[in-house]
Every structure is written in C-alpha cells, then in structure tokens.
Amino acid sequence: MVYCKGVGLMAAGISHRVYSIMPSPTMWIQDLVSMLKRSGRDYYSLHVGQPGIPPPREIVDRLSRILAERGGDISLYTYTSPRGVPELREAVAEDLASLGRAKPDPLGGVVITTGGIEGLFASIASVTDPGDPVGIVTPAYFHFYSILGLLGNRVVEISSYPDLFVTHDSWADLFSRVRAVIVANPDNPTGRTLDRDEARLLADLACDKRVYLIHDVAYSTLYYEASREWPENYCEEYVITVGTFSKDPGIPGWRLGFIASNEDLANAIAHAREATSYNAPVPSQILILEYLRGRYREKFLPKVIEEYRSRRDILSKAIEELLPNARFRKPGAGIFIYIDLSKYLKTSSDEWVRKIAIDSGVIAVPGTLFGSGGEKWVRFSFAWEPGERLWRAIEVIASKLRS
Template identity: 30%
Template sequence: MSVRMAQRFARVERSATVALLETVQRLRRSGVEVLDLSGGEPDFPTPGVVVAEAVSALEGGDTHYTPSRGVPELLRAVADKLAVENGVHVDPATGVIVTPSAKQALFTALMTVLDPGDEVIVPTPAWVSYPAMAGLLGARAVSAELSAEDGFRLSRRVLEGLVTDRTRALVVNTPANPTGHVLDREEAEEIVAFAVDHDLVLVVDEIYEKIVYDGRVHLSLASLPGAAERTLTVNGFSKAYAMTGWRLGYLAGPEPLISQALKVQEHTVSCAASFVQRGGVAALTGTADDVAAMLKEYTVRRDMTVSALDALPGVTCTAPEGAFYAFADVRGTGLSSAAFAQRLLDEAAVTVAPGSAFGAGGEGYVRLSFAASREVLRGAGERLSRLAAPWAGN
C-alpha cells in the first residue's frame, strides 16, 4: 500500500531550530555535556505571581473550556496593555483573540489573509517558520533580502519590485530574530506607506518587544496613521515573561480580520488553557519588576557574548539592538555557516544555529542565543577560543 501525502509538504522542511533542540537532547541523553546556544528559551523561572495565579485557578477548579476568544479578564488586560504601552487601540470584545502560543497566533493570522497561490513578503534573514507557514497554506513566501551593511534595515527600496498581483501581505518582525534589529520610526513609516500603496495586510510579530537595549523604544506598526485597519499584531508571553512552556499568545487587529481569524481558532484549537490564561493576566499586570530584572541581565549577557565573539579570529559581531540573539559574521573563518556550526558541535559540543537556516542573507552568519546563563556563556566562550586558532587554516 502506498500512502498519499498532501503536496503542501513538498514545499516545507522541518524546523531547523527544533531539529537542533532534538539533537541537543539526544546528545545529552548519551552523556555529552552540550552547551546549547541554539534555542530561543529564557533560562529564568516564570515570575512567581504568574505561577501562583495559575495554581490558584487549578485548585479552584478552573480547568474547563473558556470562550474561544479568551477569558474576558485577559482580553481586557491585553487591550489595556496595547493601548498604554503600544498606542494600539482595539476593542477587547472584537479585536483580540487569545491563542495557545504566539506561533499559533501567527499561523492563524497568515491563514486569515492567504489563499493557495498567494504571496507574502518576508524580510530575510528571518525566523524559520515564516516561510514554512506560508508553504503549509499553499502560499509562497517571497524573500526581501536585507543586508548587514546597513544594519538589516527594512526599506521601501528593498520591498519595491517584489509586489505582484498575488501579493497579499508583508511579515514584519521587530525586534527581529535572528538579526536583533529594532525598527525605527523612519523604517516604520516607509513600511506603512508601502502597505497602503499596495493594499497589503501587515502581519507584525512583536514577541521580543520587551527586550530592547541602549534606551531604544519598541514601536508598534499598528500605532502609525493608516496602519491600524490593515495590521494584525502577534505577541505572546514566552520571551518577555519566561513562559515558553505555558504556550500563550494573542492576535490583535481590526474587527473584520479578527472575526475571520476567530473561525480558525474555533475549528482548530478551540481555546487556550483556562488556568494558563489566568496566569497571563498576572503576567500583564504584576510582573514589571521581573521583566526589568530580566532585561538588565540580558544586557550583561549580550555584552559578554559580543565581546567573546569579537575576540575570535575571523569572527565579528555587532551588538544586537533587541531580542536575545547575537548574529555573528563568521565569513572570515573560511567556513560556511553550516560548517562552522557543525564544527562547534563536533569538536566543542556547543550548538549554534547556522545563518543559512534563516533564508537569504543568512549565509556566512551564525545565531547564538544569550538567553542561557552567564556560566553557560562563559563555558561556551572558552570552548570556542580553543577552536579559533586552527580556523585560519581552513
């Protein structure tokens, strides 16, 4: 018997970052002391107030279905947060959906605006799942290749020429994974003008919004004139609040789009977990000090990581403006990004993500996460320094 698979899978590879995590877990089970800098998981514990609220909900019997949109308290907390912190105004009853993860919110957003054969522009290097999600929907991700020479800035000059009669949306990620770039107002205004002129939907991933450095301020595209009616904002709790395992996110935007996105939620996952949503309310309303403390520590780790990388022959690294990744240029080692990453794994038991996994513009770079502890970062730096000398011979 032959088993027929849907043709959509021919256009989609497995997640490179998830595959790396599985490799780390397998090696550790075999006794290898792997130092993992490939993933995007904060090593901090979830803030106590969040845990306490979820435990209280569990003990109180709050373990049943919720409304598909989410519990009213969390919908209101999200809308209040967007208004106060982001200048984005949505009706909590019609403009927000609470989802089981920001990843689910992103997939729901793309499903809402893309039909098979449609195109979505994705600035690259980019998180590996953007083009994969488009492929799963039968759509095509069109790469807008950014350059390290201008700090991976997104401009209209890069975007123009990519639009066809099938283009429906533009994905924007700020702060960006893997580059760490944070949009400034000039970029944001160009993006919005481009979307308005070409009648595109903006799908904006703001999952790293709380992690910005050196006095920068995160800017939400939906807050700009002309953007609100065409912007779907994706966010969640994993990165800012160290809640990766909780799987909680949200999608916000104009009612005409959100009302359709709700159908995706209702016919797939139904709702996010009830007690997890209660923890989400606590995260948004009672963790400002915890978030500030994590950002302070990320700043120290960022500077440690960049300094260690810049000390390696053939490697240069610009300090990221946001998120918790260093995107290091390894072209001077004479190795491809995949070969560099493989050598680190084979000879130093350190895992990093090769830049080639992040699409056009990523080759010649590797992504290192400094969401790991200082101890792990120091250990990885020492192992890398011992490998550095022979690179010149490659």
Template identity: 25%
Template sequence: MEHLVNSKVKQIELSGIRKFFNLVADYEDVISLTIGQPDFPTPEHVKVAGMKAIDENFTTYTHNAGLIELREAASQFVNKKYGLTYSPNNEIITTVGASQAIDCAFRTILETGSEVILPSPVYPGYEPLIKLAGGTPVYVDTTKTDFKLTAELLAPYITEKTRCIVLPYPSNPTGVTLTDVELSGIADLVRGKDIFVLSDEIYSELVYEGTHHSIAKHIWEQTIVINGLSKSHSMTGWRVGFVFAPEAIAKHLLKVHQYNVSCATSISQKAALEALTIGMDDANAMKHSYQERLDYVYDRLIRMRFDVVKPNGAFYLFPNISQFKQSSFDFALSLVKNAGVALVPGSAFSEYGEGYVRLSYAYSMDQLKIAMDRMENYVTNLS
C-alpha cells in the same frame, strides 16, 4: 498510505533549529546556545495564579477569544506600553502561543498564489505556514542593511500578488529592531494598498535602548499584530499568545481559531491575566540580565574578530563566519565536535543566513563564559 498525505505537508521540513539541536543532543560536554528559550523561571506570582486556577477547578472552556478580563488586560498592556488601541470585545484573540496566532492569520488572509514578503535571514517558522495556506514566500536579502527591512529595499518586491509583508522585529535570528522612522517609511510605501502587514512583536518587551515601536501606529487598518507571553514573562510552556487586529479582520481570524483549538487553555489564561496586570513589568529584571549577557558575548566575539551586528532586542547574536571558508552547517558541526559549543547554522534561517551562525545568550553567564572561552580557543586554532 503515505502517498495519500497532503502534498503541501510532505514538502515542508522540520525546523532547521530543532534539527540541529537534535543532531548534537547526544554529544557529551556540549554547551548548547541553540534554543531561544528564557532561562528564567516563570515569575512566582504567575505560577501561583495558575495553581489557584487548578485548585478552584477553573478547567473548562472559555470564550473562543479568551477570557474578557484577559483581553481587557491585553488591551491596556499594549496601550500603555506601545500606544496601540484595540477593543477587548472584538479586536483581540487569545491564542495558543504566538505560533498558532501566526498560523490563524495566514490561513485567514492568504489564498493560492498569494505572495508573502519576508525579510531574511528570518525565523524558519513562517515559510511552512505560508505554504500550507497556499501562499508563496518571497525573501528579501537584508544582509547589506544590517538585517533591517527598509522601504527602499522592500519596494521592488511588491507585486500585484503581494498579500502580506511580515515584520518580525525585534528579529529572530539577528536581534535587530526597527526605529519608528523606519517603520513610518514602510507604512508610507504600503498605505492604501491591498496588502496586510503581519507584525510579529513577540520580543517587544526585550528592547534594550529606547522603546519598542509598532507599525500598527502608522497603518492600524492594514496591520495584524502578533504577541504573547513566552519571551516577556518566560512562559514558553504555558502557550499564551495574542492577535490584535481591526474588527473587520479579527472576526474572520476568530473563525479559524475557533475551529482550530476552540480556545486557549483556561488555566494558562488565568496565569496570563496575572502576568499582564500585577506582572506588567516583570520583563524588566530579565531584560537587564540579557543586556549584561549581550554586552559580554558581543565584546568577546569582537575580540575574536567576528563581524557581528550588535542587536537592540531579543536575545540572539548572528555573527558572520565566512572568514573560516566553511558552510554554516560545517562550521557549527565542527564547533560542536572540537570545542563543545553548539550554535545554530545560519542556513536554518533561509539561504540568506548562509555564512552566519545564530547564538542565543538566553543562558547563564557562567555557561556563556565557558562557551566563549571554548570558541576563542577553537577559532584561534583555525586561524
């Protein structure tokens, strides 16, 4: 019966990140720096709020868009943190993680033949969702601009078919951020055009120098903001995300969301409410630890003579490995077999990621020190 499966589904593949993670899972004594998951537990007070919801039998459906008090908290959070203004009544939707939010957004705004511009290397989760919605991904090579999508770089790729530009900053896999001036330049380029900007800001609370900026401050009416609690509050398994969009767009997003999942988990929503209110600044302690790890790993990579851009957000480094004259897959697999360290091949992040590997430093300092020692021995022997 496989021949009856939707052809769009058959054409997409599993994430290259997960494929490599699964490939090396059976190797012994391997330190895996592959998965972008915080190594901190969910804050205790947030867990207590979730347990309280269970104890009080708060286990029923909620409003399709989520609890109004949670949407109010989300509205206040992004206003205080990033200067964004969204009405909790009709411009915020609580989703099952940021991934579902992105899926709903693409299915709402894309039609067959719509083009979506992606700055590359880029998280591999966008392309399959774009294709399933009938769109076509268009990749822009950012490797010559320190992984930043600039207005000058973007301009030649805009056509009559362009429906959306994805701004995934802070970036997975590079950790790079955009300044407010850089975002303003992109906003000037697309302002007034029939083009949406999907601003994926899931790492917004993990910016190390300065503060996070959103393009929604410049072109609010054209922007769909994606965010959530997975990275900021170490709540990956709770699956709570948010869509922020003008009412004219959000009312259609809500229809897609409603028929997809009805609503986000009631228990998780109660925990999320605690996270966005009492735990508004919970990310600060984690961010401090991440920055220490970033500085340590970056310095070690530089001493190993890797060419690597020092990021300002998220928890990834994306070193260039072209000096070793191997494909990113072959280098990563050899590193596992010969050094006991697992990184993600850059090819998992589109063709423009070839020649790089992604290293997640969302791991303990002890693990990172052992991993760096092993890597240094390995590359020294290669040299």
C-alpha cells in the same frame, strides 16, 4: 518510499503540503543536544530560543491556589470563547497601550491564541488565499516558511544581507509584489528593530497598497536601547499585531499568545482559529491574567532585562575580542546575536555547527535555517546561558577556529 529533494525519504500517501515545508530545524539540533546529553559531557546552549529564566514564582503559586479553589467548578474545564476570556483581552489591550501601541478594542479587536505561531497562522490564513505571495525579509524566522508552506502561499524574499539592513526602496518593492508582508520586530535572528521612519513607511505602504502587514512582536518587551515602534499607529486597517507570552514571562510550553487588529480582521482571525485549536488553554489564560493584572511584571521584567542586557554585552564583547574578524550588529532588543563567520569558516555553516557541537560542546544555529543567504552565518542566543558561560563558549569557538 520516494525521495523528495531537501526532505529525504518521503512516505507514500503523505501530502506534498507537509513534505514541502522545511523540516523543523530544531530536529537535527535536538539530535545533537540528545547526543551530548547521553555522553554526559558539559555543553553550551547558545541555540535556545526560549528564556532560561522561569516566570515569577508568585504567579505560579497564585495559579495553583486558583486551581485548588476552583477545582470542582465545571467552568474551569469548559471551552472559552475562541477569542479568549474577556478579562484577559482587556488586560492585553491595556498592556499594548502601555507599550505605545494604539489601544485596540479589547472585545472586538483582541483574540487570545494558542501561542504566537497560531496567531501568525490564523492571521495569514485570514488575509491570503493559497498561492498568494507573502513577503518576508531574509534572514527570517524559520516558522514563517513552515506556516506559509502549509497554507500554500508563495514566499517572496528580500534580503537584508550583508548589513542586515533593508532600504526604503526594497521595502517599497516588496510591498508592490505581495498580498501580505510578515515582519518580526524585534527580529529573530538579527535582533533588528524598526525605527520610527521605517514603522511609518511600512504603515504607509500597507495602507497605500492595501497589503496586510503582519507585525510579529514576539519580543515586544525585551528592549535594551532600541525604541519600540508600532506601524499599527499609522495604519489601523492593514496592520495585524501578533504577540506571545512565550518570551515574557517565558511560558513557551504553555502556549499563549494574541493578535490585535481592527474588528473586521479580528473577526476573521477568530473564525480561522476556531479551525485550529478553538481556544487557548484555560490555565495559561488564568496565569497571564494574573501576571498582567497583579502587577507581577513590574517587579519581574526589569530584572530579566538587566540580566539579558548584561549577557548580551558579555557575548558581544567576547565576539569582538576573541573573533575580531566576525561581523555582527549588537542588537538593541531581543535575545539573539546573528554573526557573519565567513572570514573564519572553511566549511558550510551546517557542517561547522555539527562539528563544533560534537568536538567542543557548543551548540549554535546555522544561518542556513533562516532562508537563503545564511551560508557562513550563525545565530547565538543569550537567553539560556549565564554571562560567564557565554564568554567561555566563545573562547572555545575561538580556540577551535585558530587550530
């Protein structure tokens, strides 16, 4: 074993590629959760990046019936096209159009993936080579770093701290230095969304500079007041949409996502993903086809949005009232609030997150896991705990920070 900076002990013979990627942040947070579970104590899950509301029962029942009826049919078990079943591609294309994106060609321009992460992976692999610079805005979703590390890309960061805002000049500077840019919209961890001017600007920069924009829309239906904007509508050639069904209807463990782009890009991405999982799980494809085509979302999503909106309001109010020196932007979309606790924390955010979990059972995610600049920042999720428990969790934090 040798010691590798930032990673710890490294087993001889394991590739540098794997050891160069950031260890999954969920690992040490999961250790904290396991420790709290073992202790039998109550704890508050403000760290969770997945919905705490199950998908509509009717679609799961529908899937069970389909599996029972078709259980003896070999076609249920075979590989699908690496692009996914055609009906689902059509449903995804229609869905994107209903959300305001220019409708992609369902057969040529949509590829169903094994979750959003595979869509990101195959997209970046398709438009960059090892060593190529790829731009991201910090704080950034931690898997961007892992994917870029594994693909051997060079990460170029621009910072949105402290206001969590990116100027037009910074965007222009970023696009002039890289081969591709990844933007999550709505963003994880900040909840920031692109406004119309920004979407237009990013599209113009992508097309003018021939830089690929990977538009990660994992939270594309979880909008409260923000407006949903699509750079794809202004630059079809250089923008790739990467989506997932992990957050809506909330099936992260069933691994289903998609990409949408022009046909040339989609061909390359379909080709790249043949080397990773080949095709997405068939039961998940059936489930989502039912969800989109059977109009289940129309009944389900408004309730989910109302619930998340109310939780977001409660969490924001609790922070404003009980932690008045904390700074944050109330998000108009997504499931996270990203908060600057520098006026309160005497230790690093990592140390504080560990301590507040162990001492008081509140689990959060430290800002340091979202790239450089996150010291003293913390991410709270409102996807898992109901409103009254979110309020209580902030009370617990506030009383601890006062003592």
